Amino acid sequence: MPRRSLLAMLPALLTACSGVDLLNATVATDSYRRTEGLAYGEHARQRLDVYQPKDPVSNAPLVVFFYGGSWSSGERADYRFVGEALASRGIVTVIADYRLSPAFRYPAFVQDSAGAVRWAFDHAADYGASPARLFVMGHSAGAYNAAMVALDARWLAARGLQPSRLAGWIGLAGPYDFLPIVDAQTRVAFDWPATPADSQPLSHASRASPPALLLAPVKDSSVNPQRSTVAMARRLKAQGVRVESELFDGVGHVSLLAAMASVLRSRAPVLARVTAFVQAAG
Template sequence: MRRFLLLTPLAVLLATVVVMLATEYVVARPSHRTKDVAYVAASAPDFDKERHILDVYSPKKAAPNGVGYPVVLFIHGGSWTSGNKNIYTFIGRRLAKQGVVAVLINYRLAPTVHVPEQAADCARALAWTVNNIKQYGGDPARVFVMGHSAGGGLAALLATDNELLVRNGLPENPVRGAIMNDPAGLDMYSYLKEMKYEGDAQYKVPFGNDPSVWKEMSPIYKIKPGLPPFIFYIGGETYPSISGSSGRFRDRLKATEQPAPYTIIPGRHHVPMVLQLYWQHNIIYQGLLKLVGAGLK
C-alpha cells in the first residue's frame, strides 16, 4: 500500500491501545494526570468543550533542580480528521516516569474546521502551556513539541512559524526543539499538486482547494536559520511520501547549518512508529530525553 497517511483503520490502533491500557496502572504510579483542562476560554466564540482540552502528566516528585522538569507537548495524528489525546495516555505516563512533564492535546478536526484552524488550536495550547505549566512542575523555559503523523506536521509548524504563534498569544517562539515521529504534512503543497496516489483527494477535506493554503500550512517552506533543533524518527516501511518529505525537510535544515539527526527504524510501518512509545527504553525516548535534558530512570 502506497498511500500517504494513516490509512490503517483506526480500529486497529484502538485495539492495540486497549491491550496496552491493561497494564497502565503499573506505569501510572510515578506520575499524576490532570485531565481535560481547557486551553481556550469557555467564553471564546469558537470554544469546543471536547476539542479545546488537554491533559498534563507530571512526575509525582518535585524536580531536583528547583526550577521544573522539561516539558513535551504531544500532538496526535489521524489524517487531520480523527484522533484523541485519550488514545495516547501511555505516552504521557512514560514521559512523566522519565522526568518530563507531558502535555497531550486535542484540537478541532476536519471537516468541522480546516488545517489553519487546527494549527491555531495547537498554538493556543502551546501558549497555555508556557503560561501555566509551572504550576504542574514544568519549566516554561524548556518546552518542546512532538507529533506523530499529522501531529508531526502540526508540531513542525509550531517550531517554524513565528507569525502563527504571534497571532495566538506568543510574541516569541518558546519551542526549544521538535521531535518528529513519522511526520506527515511537511510539504502538502507539493503533495496535493502532484496527486500521485489513489485516494489523495481525501486530503483536500482538511486542506481545502486553495494552493496558497497548502503552502502556508507546509512547514518545509518556513525553514530559516536559527530554528530550534529537530530530530527525526522514520519507519523503514512507512509511506514513501512521509520518508520523502522528511528527507527533504532534513536537507533544507542542513542547508541552514542546522543539524537534524535522522534515524530510520528498520521494519517499522506507520502505526507501529507511535505504538512503540509504550516501551520506556524505546530508541525514540532515548533521543528525546537527551534533547530535552532529562535522564532515563
C-alpha cells in the same frame, strides 16, 4: 492474558481502537500523575491533559504532544502511553486535542496547536516545568502541527510568542511536504485544491528554526520518509540548525509511536532518543 500473547497481538491491533485500548492497558499507573480536561480555549475540542512525574519536580522539561489521525480523528485519552512514557523519564507532558476536519479546515488545527503551546508556556511552573525548556512534539498529522508551530512564526505570534521561545521540536513520521494532495481525508482538511503553498512546513525551515529531532520508519506506507523527514533534516542542516534524525527498521507508521510504550520499546529506541534530545536541548 499472558504477556507473550499480548506482545504478539499488539502489532496487528495497533491500527484499531481496540489496539490503543490494549496498549494503554499495559501502561503503569503508578509512574505519573494526570490532570485531565483543562481548557485552553472555548471550543469543546480545545482541551488537554497534563502528565507529571510521580515525584514532584522543578524546572523540568515540558513537551506538548499532538497526535495524528489525518486531522480528522483522535482523542487525547488514547495517548496515555505517550504521557506515561515521558513523565516516567522526568518530562512534564501535555497532550492536547484540537479541532478536526471536516467540521474545521486548515489552519484551525494549527491555530489550536499554538493555543495549547501558549497555555503550556503560561502554566509550566504550575506543574513543575520550566517555560524555558518547552518543546513541541507530534506524530503523523500531529508532527505536521508541531512543525508548523515551530517553523512558521505566524501561529505563535498570534498568541504573543515566537518559535525562538521553544527549546526544540520533535517530529515522528511527519508529513512536511505533501502537495499536490492525493489522500481524500487530507484533501478535505486542507480544502484542496485551494490549499495555500505556505501550508507546507518544509517551506518555513530557516536559520531561525529551533533544534529538531526527526524520526521515521525506513518504510512508511502513509508518509514518504525521504520527501518529508529526510528532506526536512537536510533543509534545516543547510540553514545551520541543530538536527538529529534517524530512520528505523522494524517499525511502521503507527508502530513507530507505539514503540514508546514499555511492551514495544525493544522495537525502536524512540523514547530513548526523545528523552536524550529533550534533556540535551533543554
